[in-house]
Amino acid sequence: MSTTAVRTGTPPTARERLGDFGWGTVPYLMVIPGLAFVLGVLGYAVAGGFWLSLHETDMFLMKTYVGLQNYIAVFNDPRFQASLVRTIVFVIASIALGIAMSMMFALTLYHVGFGKRFFRGMSLVPYFVSGIAAAVMFRFVFTTSGGFVNYVLQQLGLHTPSWLGDPYLAFMVSVLANCWFMVPFATLILLGGLQTVDKEIYDAATIDGAGPVQTFFKITLPMIKPMMGVSLIWVSYISFSTFDIILALTAGGPQRATEVVSMYMYQLAFLQLDFGQGAVLMVVLLLFNTVLSLFYIYFFVLADKRTEKGN
Amino acid sequence: MAEGYVEYSGLKKNFGAVPILHGIDLKIDEGAFVVLVGPSGCGKSTLLRMTAGLESVTDGDIKIAGRLVNRVHASNRGIAMVFQSYALYPHMSVDENLAFSLKMRKTPLERIAEAIKGAAGILKLSPLLDRLPAQLSGGQRQRVAMGRALVREPAVFLFDEPLSNLDAKLRVEMRAEIKALHQRLATTTIYVTHDQIEAMTMADTVVVMHDGRIEQVGDPLAIYDRPENLFVADFLGSPAMNLLDGKVVATDYPDQPRAVEVAPGVLLPIPGGAAAEPGQSVVYGVRPEHVALVGEDAGEPVTMTLVEPAGWETHLHADLAGLSLRILSVERVGAKPGDRAGILIDPERVHLFDRATGRRL
Structure with missing residues (x-):
């Protein structure tokens, strides 16, 4: 008689059986495999690279601990110093050109009415082409004799420069190829940002008398600041780490005009087999990317989150 | 025939091949509070946006204060608009929001400060001027949106369903506030809503719209007591007739x-x-x-x-x-x-x- 009062007809549900363990922990459990994979691969590579940078590797792959010697050697190496300056110029040029192009494309795609999906789809195509393939394409386009660009210039009766033979021009073509590769994704991010802006805000700006330029700089740009931050992270990261495009386009030449840090790293580690100094360059790239990303996150993404408080 | 302060004659609007407004004729007196009411898709918001200059005119004329404004830019029509979403600039503080239109017109700074002070006083916004829109309640945002309209000293106020994002209690409060503001300023007001209670309680003149046409125009109680057709009879009144x-x-x-x-x-x-x-x-x-x-x-x-x-x-x-x-x-x-x-x-x-x-x- 005493037991009948407690029994209910239904068996416990999964939720009840989980009890205190609870559904709150489930999302974390589900993140673990992905997190473990990323941390495993990335963590191993980073830790291994850092370890490598503190060691001297001889021709039998025996490693000796040398402290900061590799760092000292690299920072005193004029070739490294030149490649670092070159990389910074490359990144700044890529950001300026890449972000300007992405913003232009994003605004255009935002306003395209007819064939909207087609154009948005098409705009992503360069992103699906691998860096190597993109670079090979650019080689064809910019080859001195028989390249498309020089063909057009020739037909117009203009001077046909040696695009990939001239140090300055080769550097510019590398920046251009790099932008061609990374702009689509940045465009997509910015387009996403543009689409979050309430259309009534543009109506209000129209009534308030803001012209297209004022609307862009005073309304659109501040409102898509977080997305701008994300695309800046993307553009800077891709440009700092760019390797495949330069390898296939110029291989660092002519006269090292396009030898950026990642190219020199490849040179040191895999051609001169100086793994220790190569690893130092990896650490340098990692630090640059991390610091720059933190900077963007702080000034673009977090700064804007403050305005969203209370929403 | 006397001219209206805001006047529509034979006004038509098509979106592509789809006719939205089939020829609107309406005269609105200076200082009137006119409510355009109707079910969604009846064209009331389109009519308001055409008045504001946010939509082009397919055919017919819009006159504001005796001036044909069909091709006049929205910022030069002497109108101010309050939007359903408030459309405040989220990255600007309240006073920057209020000042924006005046800055765009290169108004001298001391005049801007004066205008903001005046509007903030009327709408009790003075303690909120430094805040960002995200830090305000729905009712406060609504008041900022009204303040932004107020500082322009417009000839006509346009409201596009301004209360539909507020909860029931606040809606009743803001309704009274908007009406009180109109009584104080006596600025010609065109107010769009699908809420017949708002239409009945706020309007001097109700314009009932349906399918891009005006069904009936008149004093709210007169329309309620004497609906001219089945649509108006069915639409106005809750519970319905x-x-x-x-x-x-x-x-x-x-x-x-x-x-x-x-x-x-x-x-x-x-x-x-x-x-x-x-x-x-x-x-x-x-x-x-x-x-x-x-x-x-x-x-x-x-x-x-x-x-x-x-x-x-x-x-x-x-x-x-x-x-x-x-x-x-x-x-x-x-x-x-x-x-x-x-x-x-x-x-x-x-x-x-x-x-x-x-x-x-």
Whole structure:
């Protein structure tokens, strides 16, 4: 008689059986495999690279601990110093050109009415082409004799420069190829940002008398600041780490005009087999990317989150 | 004919091949508070946006203060608009939001400060000027949106469903606030809403729209008491008017020579002056509050099907010979579903519509 009062007809549900363990922990459990994979691969590579940078590797792959010697050697190496300056110029040029192009494309795609999906789809195509393939394409386009660009210039009766033979021009073509590769994704991010802006805000700006330029700089740009931050992270990261495009386009030449840090790293580690100094360059790239990303996150993404408080 | 302060003549709008407005003719007096009301898709917002200069004119004319504005830019029409989403600039503080339009016009800074001070005073925004929109409540944002309109000192205020994002209590408060503001400033106001309570309570003049046409224009109570057609009769009033299909018949009663038969053997009285001939198909309209509940033995017999006590009034649903009838009583009716009662209808409160044309008889 005493037991009948407690029994209910239904068996416990999964939720009840989980009890205190609870559904709150489930999302974390589900993140673990992905997190473990990323941390495993990335963590191993980073830790291994850092370890490598503190060691001297001889021709039998025996490693000796040398402290900061590799760092000292690299920072005193004029070739490294030149490649670092070159990389910074490359990144700044890529950001300026890449972000300007992405913003232009994003605004255009935002306003395209007819064939909207087609154009948005098409705009992503360069992103699906691998860096190597993109670079090979650019080689064809910019080859001195028989390249498309020089063909057009020739037909117009203009001077046909040696695009990939001239140090300055080769550097510019590398920046251009790099932008061609990374702009689509940045465009997509910015387009996403543009689409979050309430259309009534543009109506209000129209009534308030803001012209297209004022609307862009005073309304659109501040409102898509977080997305701008994300695309800046993307553009800077891709440009700092760019390797495949330069390898296939110029291989660092002519006269090292396009030898950026990642190219020199490849040179040191895999051609001169100086793994220790190569690893130092990896650490340098990692630090640059991390610091720059933190900077963007702080000034673009977090700064804007403050305005969203209370929403 | 006198000119209106805001005047539409033969105004048409197409989106592509789809006609949205079919030729609007309307004159709005200076200082009036006009509410455009209608179901969604009736073209009321389009009309407002065309007035603002946010939509182009397909055909016809818009005049504001005697000036043809068809091709005048939105910022030069002398209008200010309050949007449904408020459309505040989220990255600007309240005072920057208020100042934006004046800065765009290169107004001297001291004039801007003065205008902000004035608007903030009227709308009680002074303590909030440094805040960002995200740090404000819905009602405060609404007031900032109104302040932004106010500093422009417009000839016409345009409101596009400004209260629909607020909760019920705040909506009633803001309704009164907007009306009080209008009484104070007497600026011509065009206000769009789908909420008939807002239309009734706020307007000097209600414009009922439907399918891109104006159905009726007039004083809110006049429209309520004398809807010109079936659409207006059905749209205005909550709970909605009872509309019963029926046929005009002659009766034997000398004081009620004609009545409407809404179901076999169920005769309902009609106003003496109604232009309805026996045999004519009509729609018989009576508002729920004009149906009086009496004892079971008097009047037409009905059976209660649903009782909804609302505190200050009671909504009842009753079955009248198979027809559903809404009744509104200001008393606390003790009826239960299944109870039997009688109803009486004052013939002078009855609206008769021609069934074919929908027009009032």
